[in-house]
Amino acid sequence: MLLPAIAFAQEDPQLPADLVWETNNTAPTFADPNAKKGGTFRTFVVSFPLTLRTVGPNSNSSFRGYILGNQFGLVGMHPETEEIIPEMATHWAYGKDGKTVYYKLDPQARWSDGKPVTADDYLFTIEFMRSKHIVAPWYNNHYSKMIVNVVKYDDYTISVEGAIAKPKKDLHISYGLGPTPRHFHKLDEKWVENYNWKITPNTGPYQISKIKKGKVIEFKRKKDWWAANKRYFKNRYNVDKVRVKVIRDVNVAFKHFEKGEVDTFGLNLPPYWHEKAKGKIYDRGYIHKAWFYNETRQPSHxxxxxxxxxxxxxxxxxxxxxxxxxxxxxxxxxxxxxxxxxxxxxxxxxxxxxxxxxxxxxxxxxxxxxxxxxxxxxxxxxxxxxxxxxxxxxxxxxxxxxxxxxxxxxxxxxxxxxxxxxxxxxxxxxxxxxxxxxxxxxxxxxxxxxxxxxxxxxxxxxxxxxxxxxxxxxxxxxxxxxxxxxxxxxxxxxxxxxxxxxxxxxxxxxxxxxxxxxQPYARSGYWRWMQLPKHLGTKTSGSLFDLFSSSTGGLFWIDENMKKETLRAKKKGKRFEPVLIKDTRYKSK
Missing domain, CATH: 3.10.105.10 (Dipeptide-binding Protein; Domain 3)
Known part of the structure; x- marks a missing residue:
């Protein structure tokens, strides 16, 4: 299934002369300038994914978030102010029809294999998402009926037309589009099978670097990531490596955490916060605890x-x-x-x-x-x-x-x-x-x-x-x-x-x-070498140790010297001050 002819065959499309281009380089930054790079963050999942695909059969697993977190969109939303801020695009403008947004793409953007991200990759997203070969009816429908056209004006300028007019901010969300690497995919009847375990080039700060099926998936930070010094990404995504181990029982995972083999552990469940996360390693300050209220949309449990x-x-x-x-x-x-x-x-x-x-x-x-x-x-x-x-x-x-x-x-x-x-x-x-x-x-x-x-x-x-x-x-x-x-x-x-x-x-x-x-909050236990910003998180942080999200991810870092100090102290029985933080700034009154 291909795009409508207009997206490919429109001869020399011209941008409207009266476009008013916008950007946003003035919203407050929210990362800590004292953050340090380095270290390996060790975490876990309870089951190994059935595929590395993010569309098609068996792709809707919890691990999908790890992969999609490293595929950025055209723009993002500021986690404190909800303003539109740049991601893959540097500027945007709105059409008079109320349903079209024009974007200037960042020419510095690169795929993880080093190839530039261009307008053709956005055209390919539509072709890809409409294809019967991906076996994803929801995406087929959305990218056919809701996103009706994508036009390329040059290698770094596109427009996205939605089916119906919406308020400006809603246009970015409802008709949001990410690039898909045209050079990587071959769309045919074997696509689902052939791409089950292929590592797709991405645009975010990390890429999968190692897979042991059924056991471990590792991500490595890109040393020359194209967005590392951009205003809203600077001082974020600090750890060099993320190691995701399969531990099929959460209680077993908690034991790994208390042994120091996992760096953080979510304590939202009451038995963990009130009963299990207690004892010598907490009293001696080796593991800290934080309870952080947020102000965000609640999952529909x-x-x-x-x-x-x-x-x-x-x-x-x-x-x-x-x-x-x-x-x-x-x-x-x-x-x-x-x-x-x-x-x-x-x-x-x-x-x-x-x-x-x-x-x-x-x-x-x-x-x-x-x-x-x-x-x-x-x-x-x-x-x-x-x-x-x-x-x-x-x-x-x-x-x-x-x-x-x-x-x-x-x-x-x-x-x-x-x-x-x-x-x-x-x-x-x-x-x-x-x-x-x-x-x-x-x-x-x-x-x-x-x-x-x-x-x-x-x-x-x-x-x-x-x-x-x-x-x-x-x-x-x-x-x-x-x-x-x-x-x-x-x-x-x-x-x-x-x-x-x-x-x-x-x-x-x-x-x-x-x-x-x-649960309008996030609760975490974390070894004292895991460092958080002074403000802990943002108004919309669902987790204090969000890894990859473009809006709230990667705010933490690892202090390697403190890790050595902690492990030595633990061996000798030396104590630190116990730490329990409760932040209620965003708690609803």
Whole structure:
């Protein structure tokens, strides 16, 4: 599948004469000028990726973020001010049609193999993403229907035209485009197989340097990275090497961390923060702890109900299940009140968030009324509801063993309403595959966030009943489709916000998603040689040790002298001051 002829064959396209070019070299910098280069950062993942591809079958794994983090876009968003700032482009301008953005590409930009990044690589992105050979229907659709044209004016000037007009900032986000190395890819029917384990040239600060299948993937910092001294990238991406080891059990990984074989460990889970991350190595100051509140869009954690399931097709069952899900007890017991109840999948989007949407409370009477209305009005000897000889039994699929304790609470509380919930743990790779192939009944998971609330990928019928799409509830509702398309096409911000609110209410009313909880902070344990900026992180930092993100990644560094000092002190039993930091600057009041 090729681009429309206009993108390739337009003869000598001319830039509009009245373009007003913009850039941004005045937003505040957010990296620490005292950061030092060097060292190896050692971290872990719980499963080895099924492929190094970032599109196509089995590509939507957690490791995908490591790869995409090193593929930069045309522009970025400042993590404190949300201003547009340069990445692959130095300047931008807006067309009068309200849906086209013009970009001047940075002529210094290079692929990791040394070749220059040019306009042709952006044209190839469209050809690539529209190709049937990548076996990625969501991308085929998005890059055909939403990004309708890319025009090359010269080797370092392009325009990107979206399908519908949008506010200026939204144009960059909705029609954001990264380059794809034309010289590297051969698009044919064997592309998926042939590129499973090929290392794609990238534009970011690191590139994969070593792979031991099933065990380790290493990244190496580029010594001559083209953007190293750019305003918003200077003093970032400081470690020389990143070693990602597969440790399939998080509890085992924690032991590796406390032995000093892993440099940092996320302590968001209450048992780790309150109980496990204690003792001599903390009291003697070898390992520090930090609790950093952020102010950012919250992932949509919750229970996603597959509407193709015979039981869950009935809306009354879904409503009954929502009222039988005791999230509040999970938060107050297992989660130590560290978490907050999530009321929808669209929290933290400012005016776009509908604050009137509230999660359904645990209420056994209401649960019983809805379930009885669905015909589940009788119970068996064990208390589980029955209908036509079948039990009201459903399977929850989850991918982290740390979720088990909270799911046991959910399971036991639902039993009071006559619902049997069975728990199915799958490792992350297998779990993602199971859910994206729509083989689940209930998925316990969360989606990462975008700049604006996203509805089409999760709830439009175009993505229902198909594998490898993000509509994991299999929602297929023409009335909802129409609202989603209105939202996508609306340029007036007030009307767009109104539509976003309507959509959130509609999704809530359909009850295919039960929101659970949010964590508006990052908690980490880290060996004292791991250094953070004075401000720890940015307003939108989801992790203090984000490796590669162009907006918040690479702010930390390793102090090699302090590492030697710490290891010597540990051997001799010497003490340092214990460190526990709690930063509440961005905590919501």
């Amino acid at each position: 919750g229970m996603y109900l597959n509407l193709q399931n015979e039981i869950l097709k009935d809306k009354n069952v879904r409503l009954g299940l929502a009222h039988a899900t005791n999230v509040e007890k999970t938060i107050s017991t297992v989660l130590r009140n560290d978490y907050e109840r999530l009321h929808s999948g669209y929290i933290g989007y400012g005016k776009y968030t509908n604050k009137n949407v509230r999660a359904r409370e645990f209420d056994l009477q209401k649960a019983g009324e809805y379930l009885a209305a669905a015909g589940w009005d009788k119970r068996g000897d064990d208390g589980i509801r029955i209908k036509d000889g079948k039990r009201l039994s459903l399977l929850i699929t989850y991918t982290l063993k740390e979720y088990n304790d909270r799911l046991v609470v959910i399971k036991e509380e639902a039993k009071k309403a006559g619902i049997e919930l069975k728990l199915q743990w799958l490792d992350p790779s297998a779990g993602f595959k199971n859910v994206l192939e729509k083989k689940h009944q209930i998925a316990w998971m969360g989606w990462s966030t975008g700049f604006r609330p996203a509805f089409w990928q999760h709830y439009h019928s175009d993505n229902a009943n198909k594998p490898q799409t993000n509509n994991i509830t299999n929602t297929d509702n023409k009335e909802l489709d129409a609202l989603i398309m209105q939202y996508r096409e609306e340029i007036n911000e007030e009307k767009r916000i109104e539509l976003a609110h309507k959509l959130q209410q509609y999704v809530h009313d359909e009850a295919s998603y039960i929101p659970t909880y949010s």
